[in-house]
Amino acid sequence: MTQKSSSHKKLLGVLIGGSGLIGGTLAHYFKTQTSADIDLRAPSSKKLSIRNAVDIRDYLKRVRPDFVINTAIANIGSDAQLSLEVNYVGTLNMARAAAALKIPYIHVSSAATLPTGENLVETDTLSITPDLNNYAKSKLMAEKTLQYMHKHVGLDYTCIRLAIVYGEHDHKVQGFHRLFFSVADESMPVLFTKKGISHSYSNANKFPHFVHHILNNREEFSGQTYHFVDKTPVELADLILTIRSYLELKSPREIYVPYSLAKFGKKTLEILLKGLTRIGINGNLPPELMFLESFYKTQTLSAEKLGNSSFVDPMPDENIYTKLPALVVYYLTRWTHENLISTYSDKILHPNAMSNEFDSSPDEILETVHKNSTSPFEDLLVP
Numbered sequence: 001m002t003q004k005s006s007s008h009k010k011l012l013g014v015l016i017g018g019s020g021l022i023g024g025t026l027a028h029y030f031k032t033q034t035s036a037d038i039d040l041r042a043p044s045s046k047k048l049s050i051r052n053a054v055d056i057r058d059y060l061k062r063v064r065p066d067f068v069i070n071t072a073i074a075n076i077g078s079d080a081q082l083s084l085e086v087n088y089v090g091t092l093n094m095a096r097a098a099a100a101l102k103i104p105y106i107h108v109s110s111a112a113t114l115p116t117g118e119n120l121v122e123t124d125t126l127s128i129t130p131d132l133n134n135y136a137k138s139k140l141m142a143e144k145t146l147q148y149m150h151k152h153v154g155l156d157y158t159c160i161r162l163a164i165v166y167g168e169h170d171h172k173v174q175g176f177h178r179l180f181f182s183v184a185d186e187s188m189p190v191l192f193t194k195k196g197i198s199h200s201y202s203n204a205n206k207f208p209h210f211v212h213h214i215l216n217n218r219e220e221f222s223g224q225t226y227h228f229v230d231k232t233p234v235e236l237a238d239l240i241l242t243i244r245s246y247l248e249l250k251s252p253r254e255i256y257v258p259y260s261l262a263k264f265g266k267k268t269l270e271i272l273l274k275g276l277t278r279i280g281i282n283g284n285l286p287p288e289l290m291f292l293e294s295f296y297k298t299q300t301l302s303a304e305k306l307g308n309s310s311f312v313d314p315m316p317d318e319n320i321y322t323k324l325p326a327l328v329v330y331y332l333t334r335w336t337h338e339n340l341i342s343t344y345s346d347k348i349l350h351p352n353a354m355s356n357e358f359d360s361s362p363d364e365i366l367e368t369v370h371k372n373s374t375s376p377f378e379d380l381l382v383p
């Protein structure tokens with residue numbers, strides 16, 4: 001890889017999961033910032049499902065990439081079959097293809113493979129047991145198989161573990177953005193955590209810079225696992241209260257709900273929702289609630305190995321707190337447009353938006369458009 005890039009051959013990569021939060025951020029970066037030396041193809045899951053080994057083989061035979069990146073996952077709350085097929089078998093299929101083609105395989109994993117505790121290092125994984133949730137079990141099995149394939153079939157891979165990710169373009173509103181949504185939506189009356197509980201956070205915008213760097217430095221990063229997290233962990237209660245103050249809201253109140261009570265509430269809601277399905281009303285709790293326990297347990301990942309590597313943080317002063325104002329504007333605008341929240345009116349976020357006229361006087365828009373803006377695009381005109 002390093003030789004190829006120094007001889008200025010344009011590299012071709014294949015990205016799996018390009019429509020997701022992490023994959024989308026990577027696709028955008030490689031399209032806009034590295035297009036001179038790297039080309040990235042990001043087939044949709046309809047075109048290439050990693051559950052299907054034949055799909056992968058056919059696609060990679062045709063494209064012959066120089067590297068592959070896998071950011072695909074089944075939805076967090078998926079059943080055992082889908083979690084196994086996408087998160088584990090999909091990873092295995094991609095790794096087998098990369099090993100055959102002798103190209104680097106970049107794998108994205110999760111802090112869900114780690115126990116709780118402070119300053120956890122890359123070797124501190126959970127043990128694989130039947131009672132792990134489907135997500136953690138399948139992600140952990142994938143990590144173990146990649147290690148095995150590096151040792152036994154010479155797979156050139158790097159595994160990057162992310163903690164709680166923050167960034168724009170989370171269309172599914174998951175993880176941190178679900179928490180942020182609950183505050184913005186005022187559906188979190190009190191704090192479902194304990195004082196002093198901290199977690200690590202991963203910056204989605206910095207992540208592509210790391211992937212680019214490790215692609216260009218295979219010798220250092222091959223066969224390695226890295227925690228890609230901000231240096232300083234963040235206290236959950238403080239983060240929620242900071243979001244609250246940005247949004248100028250009164251809730252959540254600074255009342256800490258004990259875990260036993262939160263667990264009881266969750267169980268009651270589950271029973272209630274089950275009962276409602278009998279009368280034809282379907283509803284689901286956010287899948288993140290399966291991680292309720294982690295709101296009450298500290299899990300912080302050591303960033304020391306990353307810090308000691310040759311990677312240089314491109315935005316050393318950016319963290320979840322400095323990023324909050326931009327995230328607030330981005331997500332409030334998005335959720336308001338999607339009618340997911342009504343608290344923040346579009347008139348406040350965008351006082352001059354065209355949609356204000358669309359609301360009150362659509363006939364004026366029609367008149368202006370018909371008068372000034374219906375001529376065919378000149379640059380497309382066929383002579």
Ligand SMILES: NC(=O)c1ccc[n+]([C@@H]2O[C@H](COP(=O)([O-])OP(=O)(O)OC[C@H]3O[C@@H](n4cnc5c(N)ncnc54)[C@H](OP(=O)(O)O)[C@@H]3O)[C@@H](O)[C@H]2O)c1
Nearest residue numbers: 017018019020021022045049050072073108110162165175
């Ligand atoms: N977001 C976080 O807070 C977080 C935290 C820790 C670790 N991570 C890790 O980061 C990675 C990316 O997560 P994310 O948040 O970006 O996930 P995401 O937004 O849910 O995106 C998942 C992607 O996987 C694709 N996919 C699903 N099934 C597929 C299949 N059978 N074949 C091909 N593609 C398939 C989806 O495509 P379709 O939309 O077409 O189905 C989508 O593009 C995962 O490895 C995850 O474990 C994320």
